[in-house]
Amino acid sequence: MAGRYDSNPFDEEEVNPFAVDQSGGGKTSRQPSYGNGAFYMVNPTSAPSASSKLSPLPPEPADYDRGATVDIPLDTANDLRKKEKELQAKEAELKKREQELKRREDAAARAGILLEEKNWPPFFPIIHQDIANEIPVHLQRLQYVAFTTLLGLVGCLLWNFIAVTLAWIKGEGPTIWFLAVIYFISGVPGAYVLWYRPLYRAMRTDSALKFGWFFIVYSIHISFCVFASVAPPIIFKGKSLTGILPAIDVLGDSGIVGIFYFIGFGLFAVESLISIWLFQQVYMYFRGSGKEAEMKREAARRTMMSAL
Numbered sequence: 001m002a003g004r005y006d007s008n009p010f011d012e013e014e015v016n017p018f019a020v021d022q023s024g025g026g027k028t029s030r031q032p033s034y035g036n037g038a039f040y041m042v043n044p045t046s047a048p049s050a051s052s053k054l055s056p057l058p059p060e061p062a063d064y065d066r067g068a069t070v071d072i073p074l075d076t077a078n079d080l081r082k083k084e085k086e087l088q089a090k091e092a093e094l095k096k097r098e099q100e101l102k103r104r105e106d107a108a109a110r111a112g113i114l115l116e117e118k119n120w121p122p123f124f125p126i127i128h129q130d131i132a133n134e135i136p137v138h139l140q141r142l143q144y145v146a147f148t149t150l151l152g153l154v155g156c157l158l159w160n161f162i163a164v165t166l167a168w169i170k171g172e173g174p175t176i177w178f179l180a181v182i183y184f185i186s187g188v189p190g191a192y193v194l195w196y197r198p199l200y201r202a203m204r205t206d207s208a209l210k211f212g213w214f215f216i217v218y219s220i221h222i223s224f225c226v227f228a229s230v231a232p233p234i235i236f237k238g239k240s241l242t243g244i245l246p247a248i249d250v251l252g253d254s255g256i257v258g259i260f261y262f263i264g265f266g267l268f269a270v271e272s273l274i275s276i277w278l279f280q281q282v283y284m285y286f287r288g289s290g291k292e293a294e295m296k297r298e299a300a301r302r303t304m305m306s307a308l
Helices: 074-110 137-172 175-205 208-230 244-251 255-288 291-307
Strands: none
Touching: 137 175, 137 208, 137 244, 137 255, 175 208, 208 244, 208 255, 244 255
8 A cells, every 4th residue: 555645646746947957958847746745956046048948028118107198288189170160161261252153154144244265276275165065066067167167267368378478489579478468367366256256156145146247247258268269360460369360370480389379279269168058057047047037126126226
């Protein structure tokens, strides 16, 4: 039978992690076991071995206060509220200005005043042009053709200036060159102001009087183009315009100048044909929409008011 103080085989053994076996085997020594009354001593002065598996925890910083609180200045919260109020005030001011601008635009539209911002050509805006958004769909085709005739007139007068300049160099005299310059600097802005813009506004606002003004001035434009395509020898033998008659005349003196004049004749002829077609189409729309009778009534009313 086992002795009275024999060790309990089911007793758990405790291991001291800081004790090192003196034999160098790397095993830790056992702590005193109180079950059997025997214990083992561990040398407290022995240095820890390099083979120890556990390392001591890093020291906790001394200046760390677990109970410290973070102070949030009240001035920051006040500044945020102040900025929020300023933003709300600016937003209200912008809404007020937007409403005022819209009110003015509506008043101008009711009074018949059109706000036209220069947007064409895109690289150097000098005129207002927005056919796709401002002209009714059923009139956009005619307005595009009208714009084509405006650009066509610019091309005709520019080519006329080049051809007449060449003729002047060949000895035709400076007078025809000055006339060509006058045709260009007066014809291009005059065409835009006198007949293209009235037609644009007439189609935009459906104004009968603006249609009537367009018909009067555009008939003068057609007459000039037809005259230029022929260029009879009335003013300086007609050589200030590149018509068919001066083209035949200068062809015998200089072949190059004659070719330039014939090209100018072709440009004026095409411009005349397109302009006549546009005049007919706009007039057909004008009569079919009942604007002719409206224009007559408006003209009679204005005449009466002027007389009174």
